[in-house]
Amino acid sequence: QVQLMESGGGSVQAGESLRLTCVADRLDYSAFCLGWARQGPGKEREAVAAIDSDGQTKYGDSVKGRFTISVDKDRNTLYLQMNNLKPEDTSMYYCASGCPSAYGALWDDFDAWGQGTQVTVSS
Numbered sequence: 001q002v003q004l005m006e007s008g009g010g011s012v013q014a015g016e017s018l019r020l021t022c023v024a025d026r027l028d029y030s031a032f033c034l035g036w037a038r039q040g041p042g043k044e045r046e047a048v049a050a051i052d053s054d055g056q057t058k059y060g061d062s063v064k065g066r067f068t069i070s071v072d073k074d075r076n077t078l079y080l081q082m083n084n085l086k087p088e089d090t091s092m093y094y095c096a097s098g099c100p101s102a103y104g105a106l107w108d109d110f111d112a113w114g115q116g117t118q119v120t121v122s123s
Contacts (some may be wrong), residue, residue, distance in 0.1 A: 001112050002026055002113075004095040009117030016085055022078040022095030022114060029053065029073055031098035034111060036080045038070065038091035038119075047108030048093070049080060056102040062088075085121045092116040 008020040020036065035050030035058075049069040050058045057069055068081040078095060098111030 001095050003113065004094065004097060004114035006095045006114045009093060010084055011120040011122065013093040014086055014121055014123050015101065017081070017083045018119060020080040020082065020093055020095075020117060020119075022080075024076045024078065024095075024097065027073060027076045033097065033101055033107075034071060035077045035096045035099055035102075035108065036078075036093055036094050037108070037110065037113075038063045038089075038093045040088075040091040045089075045094070046091075050099050050102040050104040050107050051078070052099070054101070058102040058107040082119070085119075087121050087123045090119060090121050092118050100109075 003025040006022045015046045031053050033052040036048040037045050038048055039045040048060050051069045055075045089120045094116045095114040096110035099109050
């Protein structure tokens with residue numbers, strides 16, 4: 001199972017930006033699906049975004065137009081650029097892998113997770 005390590009979380013004001021980074025210990029360049037999910041206090045874990053080896057991306061409705069997922073295959077690194085952050089984005093953010101693809105109903109069906117990085121947005 002791939003090992004994932006997130007970084008880049010922090011505390012910001014509403015309207016500001018953060019970029020999360022996730023390094024995978026290995027990556028099958030021909031077939032991968034990676035993503036981000038988050039879990040806020042008292043909430044269920046929510047998929048945020050996914051990207052696959054075909055370059056397809058998928059976003060949760062609450063972050064569309066504000067968050068951008070990307071991958072650097074040469075560095076086995078996944079990114080999540082988060083712009084115009086809102087207090088409701090406050091969560092622990094997890095890097096994830098194993099979704100079948102970024103297309104279709106199972107785009108958020110991850111099977112491996114990192115340890116998480118905290119994002120706090122104040123108003």
